[in-house]
Amino acid sequence: MALSSNCWKYLVLTFNILFAMSAVVLFGMSGYLLYRLFIYRHFIGVSVEYPAILLLMLAIITCSIAWIGWRTAKSMHQIHVIIAGLLIILIVVVEFTCFVWAMVVWDNIEIDIKTTMTSYFQLTTDNKDTNADAYRWDRLHVKFECCGVSGPSDYSSSGHVPFSCCGQGPLDSVQKPYTADCAKLFQRGCGNLLHDYARQQLLLVAMVALTASLLQSSGIFCTFFLAHAIKERRRASLRHSISVREAFAAPDDSLLSNPTAPAPTLPKY
Known part of the structure; x- marks a missing residue:
């Protein structure tokens, strides 16, 4: 069980490295798409940029959660690992919400x-x-x-x-x-051309958000499997400790089962 928990630990550590790298990529792509929408804000309106702004904020928050996940995986504290997993779930849910929001704006932008x-x-x-x-x-x-x-x-x-x-x-x-x-x-x-341009950028925002949510969701399973492995390792350690204590506390019945055994002698000083 210790080997299993160590394996999950290193998997979660690897995921958090990839999680941080994905946050950097997400920050760059969302910032680029936001810029492409921002330069035409006077013509398309500011509300079109909101999904890209949300995605940019999620990229910044993801970096912090990746650092938290790294620290909790190294500490091997079950409650901390569970909290890190819940934070990853929150990020994935908000990213999927960003995908849905971008598609709604994409559909009603004309x-x-x-x-x-x-x-x-x-x-x-x-x-x-x-x-x-x-x-x-x-x-x-x-x-x-x-x-x-x-x-x-x-x-x-x-x-x-x-x-x-x-x-x-x-x-x-x-x-x-x-x-x-x-x-x-x-x-x-310019109306139809700018409409097609904005729809293209929003579609890219939606696809980036969906891809990020799907890829980062793998960390949810790794994190909670690690929490389960930590729990099982503690149970195994507790059972081992109880068995050791019971072995030392058990009475010595060897004399009763073997009457011909020599009596113990007192130590000589």
């Missing part, structure tokens, strides 16, 4: 993006003095090769279409910013 983009477009056209908003639209036009929310017709009320709608983005302020001859406008709107 209406949210269209509403957010339309409101932001109206705000940009109303506040003509705000260069930052116009610059964001220029970057969006050049990046996705699109124009407006639904197409160039969105700028009919303003009387002119920005040069970014034909691929000419804002240059350095020292140079001439809009001097290109816009011969061909992008006819497609």
